[in-house]
Amino acid sequence: MDHDPVLPEPMAVALGDYERHLVAERNLSAHSVRAYVGDVAGMLEHAHRLGIQQPAEVDLRTLRSWLALQQSKGRSRATLARRASAVRVFTAWLARTGRATGDAGALLLSPKLARALPSVLRADEAAQLIEVATNAAGEGPVGLRDVAVLELLYATGVRVGELVGLDVDDVDGDRRVVRVLGKGRKERSVPFGVPAARSLEQWLRNGRPELASATSPPALFLGVRGGRLDQRVVREMVHRRLSQVPGAPDMGPHGLRHTAATHLVEGGADLRTVQELLGHASLSTTQLYTHVSTDRLRRAYSQAHPRA
Structure with missing residues (x-):
């Protein structure tokens, strides 16, 4: 990846x-690497404009002034929080490797985010979604694939990637277990139920052979041209099928x-258990779902109790 040539050599070397x-060591995706490195490069360029030549000279005051500049440019709280996190990881790496x-970033605070509760389907809406796709499965192998995709997404909670x-x-x-390669190339096993098993069997027996060619990869799900199914196709399909469920919120695979x-x-x-199934590195991420459930319970109470 090419970085801004205005960086002094010690900074450019450290960034590389x-x-x-x-x-090599954290096994991050190319997208994650670009995001991390881009944020750190921006911070180093700011430090250089302040007269700093060495990565080791970056201090907490420099980091705070960099974040303040981002805020003055109208960056969102989410962006500021992400960038603060990125430079904290970088400064921890500098210290850990003796650079x-x-x-310097250990005391750098991120702006607190108001965490929005995600939209979720009710159980009956999820069942209707599968029913909508099943009724359309007569469309041929693509229809069988879509049913299996929806069943597996809902049964396992895996990410679309x-x-x-x-x-x-x-x-x-x-x-009835699927082996999943998650973030950081961490492998986990996730169980699925009988309905998902049934739809997968239908797809593998009657759908996949219709789309597979001599050059097809060993992918579980194939696109119409016989290649590995694209994430964008899955997202479009989920939105389209959900639009056929009356009253259901619009969402993609992550929903x-x-x-x-x-x-x-x-x-x-x-x-x-839910943390392990979802592949969350931190339990705090999984705890979001207790808030979702409590929020739904509170709404139900307000609607049903005479003295709510």
Whole structure:
């Protein structure tokens, strides 16, 4: 990745080393690497304009002035929080690798975000979504594929990128478990139920062979030309099928992930189990679903109790 040539050599070298660390040691995706490196490069350019030549010379005051400049340019709280997080990871890496004597970003605070509760489907809406797709399965192999995709998204809560990355051998139909490669290339096993197993069997027996060609990859889900199914096709399909469910909120595959997690929590699953199923690195991320469930419970109480 090319970086701004105005950076002094020590900064440019450190940034290049950091990028290689993100790729080789942290196994981040190309998109994540670009985001991290871009944020850090912006901070280093700001530091250089202040007269700083070495990464080790970046201090908390420099970082705060950089964030203040971002705020003055109208950057959103979410963007500021992301950029603050990116430079904290970078300064921790500088300290850990001996490139700086201390961690300048350790005390850098992020703006607090008002965390919006995600929209989720009710159980009956999720059932209607599957029914809508099943009724259209007569469209041929694509119809069978769409049913299997929706069933698996809702049954497992996997990310859309994880779903399209699945190969046929990742599915254990006898045990009803799918092997998923998640963020940071961490592998986990996620169970699925009988309806999803049934739709997957239909797709593998009657749908996939119709789309597969001699050059097709071993992907579980194929596109109409026989290649690995594209995430954009899945997103468009989910939006289109949901538009046929009366009253259902509009959402993409990630909304089905939220829905699956919410229904698990509402059904009594403990947070540690849900964390493992979703592949969350932190339990605090999973705890969002307790808030979703509490919010739904509060709305139901307000509507039903005479003294609410």
